[in-house]
Amino acid sequence: MSKRKYLITPYALWSIIFVIVPLFLLIIYSFTTTKDGKTVLSLESYMKFFDPLYVEVLLRSFRLAFITTIVCLVTAYPLAMILSSKEFSNKTIILILIILPMWMNSLMRTYAWMILLENKGIINNILSFFGLPTKQFLYDEGAIIFGMIYNFFPFMVLPIYNSISKIDISLIEASHDLGANKFTTFRKVIFPLSLPGVITGLIMVFMPSLTTFMITRLLGGGQVILIGNMIEEQFTRTNNWGFGSALSMILMAIILMSIIFFSKNESLDSGGLI
Amino acid sequence: MKKTWKIILTMSVVSTLVGCSGSSSEVVKVYNWGDYIDENTNRMFEEETGIKVIYEVFPTNEEMYAKVAHGNAAYDILIPSDYMIEKMINEERLSKIDVTQISNYIFIDDEFKNLVYDPNNEYSVAYSWGTMGIVYNSSLISDQIDEWADMWDPKYENQIFMYDSERDSIMVALKKLGYSMNTRDEKELALAKKELIEQKKLILAYVGDEGKGKMINGEAAMMLAWAGDAEVMMAENPDLKYILPKEGTNYFVDAMVIPKNCENYDNAIKYIDFMCRPEIAAQNMAYIGYSTPSSAARELLPKEMKNSDVAYPDLTGVSLEMFNDPSDIVETYSRIWTEVKAASK
Amino acid sequence: MNKIKKIYLWIIMIILYSPILVLIVFSFNSSKSTSWQEFTFKWYIQLFENPSIQSAFSYTLIVGFVSAIISTIIGLMAALTIIKLRGIKRRLIMALTYIPLLSPDIVIGISLMMLYSTLNIPFGLITLILSHITFNTPYVILSIMPRLMQLNPNVYEAALDLGATPVYAFKKIILPDILPGVLTGAFIAFTLSIDDFVVSFFNTASGVNTLSIQIYSMARRGVSPEINAISTLIFLTIVTILTVTNIRASRKAKLEGYFY
Numbered sequence: 089m090s091k092r093k094y095l096i097t098p099y100a101l102w103s104i105i106f107v108i109v110p111l112f113l114l115i116i117y118s119f120t121t122t123k124d125g126k127t128v129l130s131l132e133s134y135m136k137f138f139d140p141l142y143v144e145v146l147l148r149s150f151r152l153a154f155i156t157t158i159v160c161l162v163t164a165y166p167l168a169m170i171l172s173s174k175e176f177s178n179k180t181i182i183l184i185l186i187i188l189p190m191w192m193n194s195l196m197r198t199y200a201w202m203i204l205l206e207n208k209g210i211i212n213n214i215l216s217f218f219g220l221p222t223k224q225f226l227y228d229e230g231a232i233i234f235g236m237i238y239n240f241f242p243f244m245v246l247p248i249y250n251s252i253s254k255i256d257i258s259l260i261e262a263s264h265d266l267g268a269n270k271f272t273t274f275r276k277v278i279f280p281l282s283l284p285g286v287i288t289g290l291i292m293v294f295m296p297s298l299t300t301f302m303i304t305r306l307l308g309g310g311q312v313i314l315i316g317n318m319i320e321e322q323f324t325r326t327n328n329w330g331f332g333s334a335l336s337m338i339l340m341a342i343i344l345m346s347i348i349f350f351s352k353n354e355s356l357d358s359g360g361l362i
Numbered sequence: 363m364k365k366t367w368k369i370i371l372t373m374s375v376v377s378t379l380v381g382c383s384g385s386s387s388e389v390v391k392v393y394n395w396g397d398y399i400d401e402n403t404n405r406m407f408e409e410e411t412g413i414k415v416i417y418e419v420f421p422t423n424e425e426m427y428a429k430v431a432h433g434n435a436a437y438d439i440l441i442p443s444d445y446m447i448e449k450m451i452n453e454e455r456l457s458k459i460d461v462t463q464i465s466n467y468i469f470i471d472d473e474f475k476n477l478v479y480d481p482n483n484e485y486s487v488a489y490s491w492g493t494m495g496i497v498y499n500s501s502l503i504s505d506q507i508d509e510w511a512d513m514w515d516p517k518y519e520n521q522i523f524m525y526d527s528e529r530d531s532i533m534v535a536l537k538k539l540g541y542s543m544n545t546r547d548e549k550e551l552a553l554a555k556k557e558l559i560e561q562k563k564l565i566l567a568y569v570g571d572e573g574k575g576k577m578i579n580g581e582a583a584m585m586l587a588w589a590g591d592a593e594v595m596m597a598e599n600p601d602l603k604y605i606l607p608k609e610g611t612n613y614f615v616d617a618m619v620i621p622k623n624c625e626n627y628d629n630a631i632k633y634i635d636f637m638c639r640p641e642i643a644a645q646n647m648a649y650i651g652y653s654t655p656s657s658a659a660r661e662l663l664p665k666e667m668k669n670s671d672v673a674y675p676d677l678t679g680v681s682l683e684m685f686n687d688p689s690d691i692v693e694t695y696s697r698i699w700t701e702v703k704a705a706s707k
Numbered sequence: 708m709n710k711i712k713k714i715y716l717w718i719i720m721i722i723l724y725s726p727i728l729v730l731i732v733f734s735f736n737s738s739k740s741t742s743w744q745e746f747t748f749k750w751y752i753q754l755f756e757n758p759s760i761q762s763a764f765s766y767t768l769i770v771g772f773v774s775a776i777i778s779t780i781i782g783l784m785a786a787l788t789i790i791k792l793r794g795i796k797r798r799l800i801m802a803l804t805y806i807p808l809l810s811p812d813i814v815i816g817i818s819l820m821m822l823y824s825t826l827n828i829p830f831g832l833i834t835l836i837l838s839h840i841t842f843n844t845p846y847v848i849l850s851i852m853p854r855l856m857q858l859n860p861n862v863y864e865a866a867l868d869l870g871a872t873p874v875y876a877f878k879k880i881i882l883p884d885i886l887p888g889v890l891t892g893a894f895i896a897f898t899l900s901i902d903d904f905v906v907s908f909f910n911t912a913s914g915v916n917t918l919s920i921q922i923y924s925m926a927r928r929g930v931s932p933e934i935n936a937i938s939t940l941i942f943l944t945i946v947t948i949l950t951v952t953n954i955r956a957s958r959k960a961k962l963e964g965y966f967y
Contacts, residue, residue, distance in 0.1 A: 096800070099785035099844065103803050106841040110818030111806060141704055167719055170712050179887055181953060183894060188945060189723045190898045192730060192938045193922050199930065200726035202572060203733070203741050208579050210729070227567045238722070242898075243846075246891045247853055253887065254857045284853030291808070292849055292895075299811035309567025310526040313703035320813045324424040325528065326696040327689075329817070336814045343809055344802050391914075396924025397931060401759060416914035417759065419924035425908065428817065434824045435912035571926040575741030594929065598738055650928065 118333035133334035142318070146339070149298055149315040152229065156236040157244075157294040163237075164244035164289065169278075171245075172253040179253070186242045186249075194239060198306045201235065202226065205307075227309030235303035240296065244289040251285025252278065298339065315339060390629040391416045393426065393437040395616070398490075400649035407636050413629045431455065436623045438630040444615045445685035447486050448479035452687055456485045457622045463631050466638035474615060474655035478684055486617035487634050488655035490590075490647065493606055493613045493675060493682065494530065497577060497592045498584040501601040507584065510538040510607045514557070519564045523576065523585035526568035528699035529685065530612070531558060534586060537609045544686045548694075555698045559705045568703075577602065588614075590652035593672050604672045610681030615655065727942060734935035750936040760933055763916045766832070767901050770917060774839035775897040781840070782847030782896075783889055787881075789848065790855045804845045812905035815842055820909040830912035838910045839903065843896035850892035854885040 121132045137143070171182050189197070204210045205225040212222040225231060255278060263273040279286075301316035315335065322332030388411075392404075396419040404415040418437075420426040423446040429435060431453075442450070450456050461467045467487065474488040498507045502521065505512075513522055513534065524531050533543040535554035545551065566582050567573075577585050578599045587595070592604035618637065620630045636642055643659035653673040654660050660668055667673065688695070734751070738744035754760060789800055807815060819838045828834055858881065866876040882889075904919040911920070922934055 093788050093791070095784040096788035098781050099848075100800075102781060102841070102844065106819065106822070106837065107803060107806050110815075110822050113821050114814065114818050141700060144704060145700070163719070166715060170716055173712075178953065178956060180890070181949060183887075183890060184945070184949060185720075186723070187894050187898055188942070189727050191901060191945070192727055192942065193919060193934070194902050195904075195919075195922055195926075196730055196930065196934060196938060197726045199572060199741065200729040200733075202576075203729050204725060206576065206579065206581050207566075208581050238726075241723070243895065246895070247850060247888075250850070250887045250891055251853045251857065254854060254884075281857070284856045288849045288853050291805070292846065295805065295808040298809070301811070305526060305568075305570070306572060309569070311562070311565070311568060311703065311707065313700060316811050317703075318700065319811045321696060323813045323817055324422065324428055326692045327424070327428075328693065328696075332814070336810060340806065340809045344805065347802070347805070348798060395927050396921065397928045401757070418912065418914060418916060419920065420908075421924045421926050429820070429909055432817070432824065433820045433830060433909065433912075434827070435830045571929055572741075574929055578740045578742045590928075594739070598740055598742060598744070 114333045115337060117329045118337050119330075121330050133328075133330040134338070136331055137334060137338055142335075145313055145318055146315050148312070152233055152236070152314065153294055153297040155233055156240065156297045157290055159233070159237050160241055160244040160293050161286065161290065164241060165248055165286075168245055168248040168252050168282075168285075171249050182249070183246065186245050190239075190242055195302065197238075198235060198303060201238070202306065205231070226307055227311060229308065229312055231307040231309075232304050232312060232314075235307040236297045236300060239300075239303060240293040243292040243296075247285040247288040247292070248282060249285070251282040255281045295343070298343075388413045388626070388629060389416050390414075390439065390626050390633045391418070391437045391624075392439045392441075392633065393418050393420060393430070394439075394441045395419065396421060398441070398616075398650055400646050403637070403642050403646055406642070407633060410636070411629075411632055413626075413632065415633070430621060434623075436625050437621055438624040438626045439633055440619050440621055441489050441616055442619065444477065444479040444617070445688055447617055447619055448687040449689055450619070450621075451480060451485050452689070455622055457620050457624065457627070458484045459487060459620055459631070459634070461487070464635045464638060466635050466640075469638055469640050469643070469656045469658045471655055471657050477615060478686065479615075480617075486619045487638065488615050488617045489637065490650065490652040491613065491615040491655055492589040492652050492673070494533075494586065494588055494611050495592065495604055495606045496584055497587040497595055497602055497604050499577065499580060499582075499599070499601050500603050502580065502583040507603075508605055508608055510534050510609050512607075513584065513586070514538070514561055514564065516564060518583055520566045521583035522561075522565050523567055523569045523573050523582045524561070524565055525573075525586045526570050528695045529688065530586060531568075531702075532695060532698060533612050533685075535561075537607070537611060540609065543612060543683050546691060551694060551698065555701060558698070558702045562702060562705055562707055589672050589675075590650065593651050593670060596672065606675060606680050608680075610683065613682045613684060615684070616652075730935050731939045731942065734932055734939045736932060739929050739932060750932040751940075754933045754936045754940075757933060759916065760918070760921060760937060763918045763921045764937060766835075766915055767918045770832070770835050770839055770907075771897045771900040774836050774843055774900045775893050777836075778840045778843035778847050778896050779889060779893040782844045782892060783851055785844070786848050786851040786855055790852065804848055807842045807845050812903070816906040816909035819906065823910065830910060832911075832913075832915050834910045835907060835915060835917070838906050839900045842903070842906060843899055846895045846899065847889075847892035850895060851885055851888040854888035855881075858884055 118133050119129055119131065120127050121130045176182055202209070206212070207222070207224055207226070211225070215222050259277055259281070260273060263277045268276065299316040299319070301314065301320045304312060304314050304317055319332050319335050322328045322335065390413050392415055394417070401417070404417055407413065408415055420429070423442050426440065426442055427446060427449070430437065430440065447456070461483070464487065470488055474491065476483045480486045496507055496513065503518070513524070524534070532551070532554055535557040536543050536545060536550065538557060539550065539553055541550045541554070569576065569585070573585050573587070574591055574595050576582060577595050587604070589604065592602070596602045596604065618634050620627065624630055637646070638656065640656060640658040640662055643654050643656050644662035647654040647659060648663055648667060654663070660674070733741065735746050735748070736743055737747040737749065789797060792800065815838070819841065823830060823834050863876055863880050866880050867873065871879070902919060904923045907917050908920055908923070911917070918934070918937070922930055925931055925934070
């Protein structure tokens, strides 16, 4: 068995070169600032963050990412269950069917959503054709959340689907035989067994949705600023890499620390991923 | 299936080799805005000179800068905007261009030489230019729109698109207040911020490129826009009008420059010379729809473009300004813009 | 399948595919903007005359395939080990895996660019693929882990006890069981790769463009419907392949039904 440990070597080496080393570059940047054209060590970038304005941006990003993740979970789980039923036997086709829309460029898809959801867009035109009241769908937080859910939905469905379809049918039948109703079977058998997939889904949706910036701008009408937009701006327009790196480090530290904190909890550890 | 992978792998290896060997023969590496050239002109240049054009694109001046200044990718020609050229000259990132080697340089109008960003005209050759103004929909607005202040009129609540760019939005607010758009005065900038936060209540959205399609569909009644974009919109919706506000506005020039680390200086010069040739310049401007800095090229444009008063407005009595190198003010701008964005509606 | 399930499935599919439909419809719009003018094939014709979109398309596929395959291999190998780790070691390696997920694209893009500049690696296809593998691999690991955790380790041990070599036992016992996870990982990696703009932008040069770079860079003047056209072609090709293989598979199933 010990041989299997060497299998991680390529990944470990890769991570050191392409993740750890760049991360160190970033940390160095985050502790520097430019004064009179000279680069000096300082904590300024971190101090700068503790401003109600920026803290609020971070909190809003967390709130939107959290809502996105929860809605994704609640909508994706039933879909994964439906897809894992016997009627759908060809697993590859299901996989492709869910992921195929994502092969169209995300900018193009977001543009298409705008055409659909605009005040004078296709959906509102249909509504008014039937004499129904029209609605403003775009230009607010709701539109951003919708865009993020759409974009990350497959990342929630696929791992859950993989986990559920692995569950041994005989376990479910046994549960029924022992007199458990459908809900109890779900709560006591199906859900716990699918937990690894659920946790993977939660991670793959929550983490990237914290840092999106394109959807925010396009569907939100540029009226809301999130941490992803702020970091992007520091690296391009403002050219303040120190502050951009510091923001990124703060974000990473919060998440990684809370994971380490929460993974002390044994019940979550059963997911095994954290 | 296995065969497919093999083919793909071979293809990738081959194209990598081709990519490397490219540098041995004659090439010129051009870095331009996306979709900002009639690519046929590149092919014509290749046929005429035998120099291969390696063409890459960028979406904004700032992203171009981040890549050119910090990566070690070497280009022979860049086509950024005025203020970015000024910044790069100040940082000594550009090499001088010997205009005597560019025979077609005489076709560039004098108004586009010795501009503020390159006062002695040593580093840049103008490629295109344009103004910024207001596009409005005359079927939705019956009043005369002629000043920036109209974008603050409560009548047009939820009918206004601003541009999702701190520079352009702050420019509008400063101009509305009667200040220079290059002001470094903190009081003036604070007032501009107040104006923008107040305006946010009336704004439907801060838009980028997608705003054009929305204006054509009548999603909003007015929008801050570049002349070249205005032309595109007006061609599709005749109700749209473009005006230069009477408080004065901003105009830009995109120009060809040669970075210091260029590897094919002579080819770059040939390329610039080719692009200045009136027929070629006209072909490019006809494709992209912006204004050409060359009267000779303008003469060769299709009639409706040549005589367009959007692309070539009567500038008598309009005060035009150009952005200066923003390096010292970007922090302030970023802070103002974050506050505007974070303000509740 | 009962009605509620069917309705739910349809609603999700409609939401997933409605923007794709819009995208396809607008590939036949004569205007460059998002307002409908009249029906045309001109963008398809222009597409075939546009070498830069064609080359961007092939680079996109090359980078997508190569980075997805390599990251799947690296990720699979890593996941097989991670599953055996316990305690702090596992937590550290998982934290390492989360770093690319938690970094905004711009941070990955710029920090890798600085890395290649420092190491003096010329920008081009190689740097592009290296960067894509970097942000893809964590997704592969995360996709494979749940299936590995559900695996019954006793079966593998039993196979070894019965004299199977580790490689043989892996091929016959573990791989078939975790294959859906591996495939999902590979597909997600490919998806992320072909969609990425920011990281690609900062880590390419020498004329190596991807479709995403083309699309985002067009933003100043409006994305050309040629992009809609090429997206439509890709979409229709995949759908055709799927339908054909599906029909074949169901025919085969029917035939088998006759025999058994």
